[in-house]
Amino acid sequence: MTGGVGFGVFSVGGDSPRVGFRVGHDVLDLAAHGLGQVFAAPTLNPFLALGRTSWEDTIARIDELVRAGADLVPLEDADLGLPFTVGDYVDFYSSLEHATNLGRLFRPDAEPLLPNWRHLPVGYHGRAGTVVVSGTPIVRPCGQAKLPTEDVPRFGPSRRLDIELEIGFVVGVGSRLGEPVSTAAFRDHVFGVVLVNDWSARDIQAWEYQPLGPFLGKSFATSVGAWVTPLALLEDRFVPAPRQDPEPLPYLLSEGDWALDIELEVELGGTVVSRTNARGLYWTMPQQLAHATVNGASIATGDLFASGTISGPEHGSEGSLIELTRNGEHPIGLANGSTRAFLEDDDEVVLRGRAGELELAEVRGVVVPARR
């Protein structure tokens, strides 16, 4: 297969949302082609819960159908929904470059990388109920913020609205409470990946995040692609991850190559402002899942685990504006001649990912003015 591929939820002309498989510029209606009633659901979750053998059998049947010239729905006729019902949403912080950049900005007087960072994939829970599908307008959030020079916080629309370029994995098969999921069991539980834009209000986040972490600075919206790309279609994109020093504890070790060679880009207002690659992430997906469950926490169908912002080492490869513009102090130029420190109303952001011949579904969002 080539071009845009993945499983998603679509409807045509207001009919019932159902599961489809995207094939480039078209969609294969899976229930209509006899692949099973599980695909008549308005969410991928029942299919995700079936497990790896069913996922692989389905992909093989789709391949046969497409090769045999099955009828397809033009993508432009399809209305796309959130592809899966999100269980829990966890966001990691797995890019060494991003964690270092943000440490410098948020804690200028301290070591940028905290002592725990190289020992465990730092993460936290985000708001699952505000994960939205690509194309959903993003209302500029209001909240409290306080500059270091101010005595008391102000309330108003965020003035430092930002993006975060991320990739997330989606759980198919859940686990039992009390039983960790080892790195070796990753492929039995995880179905596929989506691009993620973890929209962030930096001014709200800076004032609220001590000591319990980000809350309202992130919880207003998180956008995901409309099509989930199964791991089974990304087999040839797994490459060695960066060397880890010190060696992690045994529960974080894994066999094989687990970095994903996916080229990424961020477009803002029609201009590509960042290019990077997911393979540079320090912590791998199996390590993230093993860590998140090593305390016995269970996972469930539809859980989303995102990487955290993906930033590369060079300028122009950072996955957020706060990094690209050095805390807003060095605005970036757009092709239309304007500049941006942070997002302005009506700005459109598009995240794209390419894995060789395949494309991950883009994540698109327009900023709309705050409601007051």
Added chain:
Amino acid sequence: MTGGVGFGVFSVGGDSPRVGFRVGHDVLDLAAHGLGQVFAAPTLNPFLALGRTSWEDTIARIDELVRAGADLVPLEDADLGLPFTVGDYVDFYSSLEHATNLGRLFRPDAEPLLPNWRHLPVGYHGRAGTVVVSGTPIVRPCGQAKLPTEDVPRFGPSRRLDIELEIGFVVGVGSRLGEPVSTAAFRDHVFGVVLVNDWSARDIQAWEYQPLGPFLGKSFATSVGAWVTPLALLEDRFVPAPRQDPEPLPYLLSEGDWALDIELEVELGGTVVSRTNARGLYWTMPQQLAHATVNGASIATGDLFASGTISGPEHGSEGSLIELTRNGEHPIGLANGSTRAFLEDDDEVVLRGRAGELELAEVRGVVVPARR
């Protein structure tokens, strides 16, 4: 009504789980008494989504049925399930005494209360998928921990397993993305309350929590009572909250009295080790909900918002062992002659709440050994 009351999910002898109303030592089977098919569901959520008028009508009909001597199921014959399917789980940090105590322990060289604490109800997202019903055994979590005196983290069972005495509110009617829920709209969205034990592994938490907040130190389990007490039955328990200084921003102001006069106790190994009252919480429930949504984040049926640990000002009124034992340095004595710094295997913890003539459902849990 008097004694234990609330809506929950029960089954008898392995039959289908369904919604019941607890009346002291008995349960009223609501679907069987013709209150509607919504009560035949194995979760409260469909009923919660109906809204305030339906909630009040249902309570009025239950009252009639009970007075008329309707058949009841003995509580001892009922197997109890998780009463509602948890959407998102948010945990606040709303006790001034608890935040001050923990600030002293976790950041001994700094002001215990951070600058934002009196301006906003600090909170974060917890793991919704590991919220369990009272009675579920709690497997001691494993994880990374590092003492200040150690060079590298160790992996193993938590040695500082703790409880947190909390009260949580349960959302009935959701809201739309982008539209804040004002303090005045609280009663239109929130159905009722449960006691919550937010089990915490202090050693795991201390090593992981910078800079994104608690994660594995909390995510292994959170226990809630089996019966949700509707706000409508707590009308006479609302009392003035503590005075707030400085006055919060306008979006956090509300009319009326919003502290809940509920006497609370923590029993450990048969000994009551703490007594306090929820009315001392600094931030009220409407303030918590208004804050959590002021950025436009939507809420959904089944969302759980917990108070954070409830601690009073006196010794013996703290809602966690880390506070009661001063970081484990002053173990507390139990009636059987043993002492506890933190929880040991086989320890049983029971949280209880009394609101005048009514009891909130207890939250019970036994610690079982780590699986290695």
